[in-house]
Amino acid sequence: MKKSQAEIEQEAKKIIDEFAKALEAVxxxxxxxxxxxxxxxxxxxxPEKGLKINMLRNFPKTKDGEPQMEKKGW
Amino acid sequence: xxPEVIGRIRSGSISAEERIRMFLERIExxxxxxxxxxxxxxxxxxxxxxxxxxIKTRQAGKLAGLGIIVKPNISVKGLPISCGSKVLENYxxxxxxxxxxxIRREDGIILGMANCDEFASGSSGENSAFGPTQNPTSPxxxxxxxxxxxxxxVAAGFCDIALGSDTGGSIRNPASHCGVFGxxxxxxxxxxxxxxxxxxxxxxxxxxxxxxxxxxxxxxxISGSSENDAKTIPHERIDxxxxxxxxxxxxxxxxxxxxxxxxxxxxxYDVVESTAENMKKNLGVKLIDIDIPHIDLSVQAYxxxxxxxxxxGTRKFxxxxxxxxxxxxxxxxxxxxxxxxxxxxxxxxxxxxxxxxLKAKMAIKIAVEKAFEKVDFIVLPVTPKLPHRIGDxxxxxxxxxxxxxxxxxxxxxGICAISVPAGEIxxxxxxxxxxxxSFNDATLLRAARVIERLGIKNA
Numbered sequence: 001m002k003k004s005q006a007e008i009e010q011e012a013k014k015i016i017d018e019f020a021k022a023l024e025a026v027x028x029x030x031x032x033x034x035x036x037x038x039x040x041x042x043x044x045x046x047p048e049k050g051l052k053i054n055m056l057r058n059f060p061k062t063k064d065g066e067p068q069m070e071k072k073g074w
Numbered sequence: 075x076x077p078e079v080i081g082r083i084r085s086g087s088i089s090a091e092e093r094i095r096m097f098l099e100r101i102e103x104x105x106x107x108x109x110x111x112x113x114x115x116x117x118x119x120x121x122x123x124x125x126x127x128x129i130k131t132r133q134a135g136k137l138a139g140l141g142i143i144v145k146p147n148i149s150v151k152g153l154p155i156s157c158g159s160k161v162l163e164n165y166x167x168x169x170x171x172x173x174x175x176x177i178r179r180e181d182g183i184i185l186g187m188a189n190c191d192e193f194a195s196g197s198s199g200e201n202s203a204f205g206p207t208q209n210p211t212s213p214x215x216x217x218x219x220x221x222x223x224x225x226x227x228v229a230a231g232f233c234d235i236a237l238g239s240d241t242g243g244s245i246r247n248p249a250s251h252c253g254v255f256g257x258x259x260x261x262x263x264x265x266x267x268x269x270x271x272x273x274x275x276x277x278x279x280x281x282x283x284x285x286x287x288x289x290x291x292x293x294x295x296i297s298g299s300s301e302n303d304a305k306t307i308p309h310e311r312i313d314x315x316x317x318x319x320x321x322x323x324x325x326x327x328x329x330x331x332x333x334x335x336x337x338x339x340x341x342x343y344d345v346v347e348s349t350a351e352n353m354k355k356n357l358g359v360k361l362i363d364i365d366i367p368h369i370d371l372s373v374q375a376y377x378x379x380x381x382x383x384x385x386x387g388t389r390k391f392x393x394x395x396x397x398x399x400x401x402x403x404x405x406x407x408x409x410x411x412x413x414x415x416x417x418x419x420x421x422x423x424x425x426x427x428x429x430x431x432l433k434a435k436m437a438i439k440i441a442v443e444k445a446f447e448k449v450d451f452i453v454l455p456v457t458p459k460l461p462h463r464i465g466d467x468x469x470x471x472x473x474x475x476x477x478x479x480x481x482x483x484x485x486x487x488g489i490c491a492i493s494v495p496a497g498e499i500x501x502x503x504x505x506x507x508x509x510x511x512s513f514n515d516a517t518l519l520r521a522a523r524v525i526e527r528l529g530i531k532n533a
Binding site: 002003005008009011012013015016018019020022023024025026028030031032 | 373377406426
């Protein structure tokens, strides 16, 4: 019998909950942020170079090289 | 074997056209019950005739006259890139993927597109919208997946070499079940340009063939960095064929005995252990026992990561840009991954799933790298159980996910791995998996080749 979308969704949630519980067994301190940034880098390229300049260029308001956040604008 | 076939084509004792016609006749005769090929290239014979002219003038490339079948998640200009799904049923490739361009440059002939689990989501070959693929080597059983049609096509003699993609074992798993060689290259060695992604942080394209020479030949053609895939790593060109018969004498092989506990079919581990012992006896290698902590959590770490990346990657299938809206037309497993990925993305502010899975992935990667401080190769089973019968009622997806337990670690570590035919149990082929460090792909293929040449098999 074909499962409904709601049943599949429940099943997916059950699986990820069970898997997450099992993964709590990994007690080592592992730096996962290194993994995320390493994947963007090659030895001769610095992807963050110019990032701040480009970011600031897109901000509507800046002051002293820092972005100015809109306050209570909404 | 492929070297003899190549020799015959080059010497003119068989033409490219004759070989391609032979494949097409076999496909016409046997594919209706095997269902490993979804679409045949109607220009294949014309292409073969053109290549025959190049062979006559000695201008032909390395793959001249060889027939290639491609997993339908790899873009081939003018052929349907269905991904085994109704979502992309009528989607025609508008360009050649880097690997296809490389094959064409070396005069390989694209015979057609294989069947596969929908969007590479499956480990059995039963999840295609176009029906399950039969295992030609073990009739009535699943061929494995997700590159089910690619492996079954090689086993059925529909082509010389097939291309598959491997995210958590999708090349090695069906290769093992179908009794052929399946190779997952080092991450970053082969361009994924033109590959419809399942999980881009893990996906690789690799070859499936009846012998290790064919794997090396195809790797010689498709490997290399490309500006089309930023993840390809610039490196010196690897010559996969040079020294392929040199053997692996003096190397150290690690056997991971914890794998025995993880095998629900213990006889699979026995085949691997016995093959490793034979390597020690006949190939001059040193065999030691190793441990890979957390390897038993590979499945639990892998699926949350794949769910999330797949959910993200499939947002483009909204019915406007490509094909039909995916949630409305996909099968159960694809929908499960999308909904699971959506839930993880929604709940991730608590670091509840994704960061936990990333942490486990890194822990397994570190454990594999640590094991390689002591050994040159690691041997493992490919799957912990024998292929089930097509049509068996399996309602719990975790039963299917369990097939990937031994293949995922190589994807997590980004290293190369191969499934080598190693034995047979109850009429089912059983593969042994050999892993090597990143960019030691050529050395790994030397190991596969010498095991093949010595006929080390355990029935």
